Amino acid sequence: MKPQSGVIIRKEWDIVGARQVAREMARELKFGVVDQARIATAVSELARNIYLYANEGQILFNAIQSVNKTGLCVKAVDTGPGINDISEVMQDGYSTSGGLGAGLPGVKRLMDEFDIKTEIGIGTTITATKWVR
Amino acid sequence: MDSSFKKIAIENSDTIVQMWLKEISSLKDVNYTSTISNDLYQNASREFADVIFTSIRGQGSTDALEAFSEKIINLGWPLSYITDGLQVFRRVTTKFILSKHDQLDTEAFSEVLESVDHWVEPIIRQLVNDYTGNWENIVSLQRVALQELSAPLIPVMEGITIMPLIGTIDTERAKLIMENLLQGVIRYNSEVVLIDITGVPVVDTMVAHHLIQAAEAVRLIGAKCILVGIRPEIAQTIVNLGIDLSNFPTKSSLKKGFTAALEITNREIIDREPKEENIESLIKSIRGE
Ligand SMILES: Nc1ncnc2c1ncn2[C@@H]1O[C@H](COP(=O)(O)OP(=O)(O)O)[C@@H](O)[C@H]1O
Numbered sequence: 411m412k413p414q415s416g417v418i419i420r421k422e423w424d425i426v427g428a429r430q431v432a433r434e435m436a437r438e439l440k441f442g443v444v445d446q447a448r449i450a451t452a453v454s455e456l457a458r459n460i461y462l463y464a465n466e467g468q469i470l471f472n473a474i475q476s477v478n479k480t481g482l483c484v485k486a487v488d489t490g491p492g493i494n495d496i497s498e499v500m501q502d503g504y505s506t507s508g509g510l511g512a513g514l515p516g517v518k519r520l521m522d523e524f525d526i527k528t529e530i531g532i533g534t535t536i537t538a539t540k541w542v543r
Numbered sequence: 544m545d546s547s548f549k550k551i552a553i554e555n556s557d558t559i560v561q562m563w564l565k566e567i568s569s570l571k572d573v574n575y576t577s578t579i580s581n582d583l584y585q586n587a588s589r590e591f592a593d594v595i596f597t598s599i600r601g602q603g604s605t606d607a608l609e610a611f612s613e614k615i616i617n618l619g620w621p622l623s624y625i626t627d628g629l630q631v632f633r634r635v636t637t638k639f640i641l642s643k644h645d646q647l648d649t650e651a652f653s654e655v656l657e658s659v660d661h662w663v664e665p666i667i668r669q670l671v672n673d674y675t676g677n678w679e680n681i682v683s684l685q686r687v688a689l690q691e692l693s694a695p696l697i698p699v700m701e702g703i704t705i706m707p708l709i710g711t712i713d714t715e716r717a718k719l720i721m722e723n724l725l726q727g728v729i730r731y732n733s734e735v736v737l738i739d740i741t742g743v744p745v746v747d748t749m750v751a752h753h754l755i756q757a758a759e760a761v762r763l764i765g766a767k768c769i770l771v772g773i774r775p776e777i778a779q780t781i782v783n784l785g786i787d788l789s790n791f792p793t794k795s796s797l798k799k800g801f802t803a804a805l806e807i808t809n810r811e812i813i814d815r816e817p818k819e820e821n822i823e824s825l826i827k828s829i830r831g832e
């Protein structure tokens with residue numbers, strides 16, 4: 411397994427590609443079946459948000475294998491419009507596209523660590539990590 | 544000049560074809576076609592040579608070119624087989640004609656080049672066009688086939704239909720699911736539709752949203768949707784996402800969903816008495832017990 415990997419998101423089917431890389435890396439890092447599904451789902455949400463709201467971006471994967479911790483860090487980077495109010499988009503049910511609005515708060519619950527950095531007109535970077543238990 | 548070059552090429556076509564075959568055979572091993580048997584490769588290439596010379600002689604009917612490109616596609620060979628082959632042909636033929644010239648000045652050289660280019664270009668254009676046209680055709684046919692497969696609705700018994708979903712659900716497929724569900728419910732007069740998601744790898748908020756909307760639409764036309772085949776890990780991620788499925792009847796397996804559907808339609812499955820027992824009692828009755 412390559413410890414690092416990246417998938418560019420431009421078309422809807424790129425989401426599937428990102429998900430596949432996520433699953434593959436999660437499997438090789440020996441995540442359980444449920445956590446594999448959690449990671450793949452989180453990646454699906456982040457990739458779809460890029461496709462829907464930022465047009466183009468990238469999902470970067472980083473396998474973390476240190477002495478006492480193994481994990482997978484997923485970074486969704488885009489140069490889209492940015493997010494105006496982070497606390498707003500982290501509310502369950504908030505959506506500007508008529509969606510369920512459960513994506514971002516969902517990703518936070520699916521993963522162990524979660525962080526958003528965003529700037530209007532510059533873009534958004536969301537980092538989420540899951541640790542092998 | 545062109546006609547005299549052509550004469551040289553045609554009169555020596557056997558030699559040129561031999562040289563050409565030798566060169567493209569060496570391409571075969573380093574390239575794409577290393578898994579193809581030698582016989583097949585030689586035969587196809589001989590036919591390729593025929594096609595080229597027919598066209599150069601000017602008897603070139605486009606049918607022969609079309610048939611050839613179709614054959615290459617059916618063999619599953621790449622477009623580069625055609626383009627490489629013609630590239631090599633151009634080089635071999637140019638070299639051969641030049642070798643028949645006594646004095647080689649730049650003018651003769653460029654004339655030969657130009658002539659050969661002139662013969663090869665229409666062949667390339669036609670073959671590449673046919674090949675890609677055919678290919679696009681195949682892709683669009685497969686698309687249709689995939690679409691037909693992507694959201695099938697099976698009427699299992701009166702009032703009960705099943706939609707087994709296998710594979711990734713994108714927006715296009717989500718639309719098809721909705722359309723087929725509504726059409727099918729009306730066509731088969733279904734009371735209950737079971738949507739089986741055993742084969743759906745990831746249920747994210749977008750997929751869940753579409754399923755909820757589909758179930759709602761089915762409810763509006765007077766039928767009932769049951770979501771079945773929810774694998775344990777999918778159930779967990781749905782809960783983590785905070786998706787509310789409380790208005791959407793769910794069952795873990797198709798079997799349980801089917802039993803529920805029977806109940807809704809006021810039916811149940813009854814086991815018939817096992818055969819052995821029947822025979823036993825029959826024997827007993829014969830014995831007069
Ligand atoms: N990468 C992004 N760039 C800009 N806006 C975003 C991005 N991701 C999410 N958003 C905003 O946050 C909102 C909530 O996102 P999410 O929780 O995934 O729900 P949904 O996608 O269903 O709307 C979106 O409707 C959108 O307005």
Ligand SMILES: [Mg+2]
Pocket residue numbers: 455458459509513514
């Ligand atoms: Mg979203």
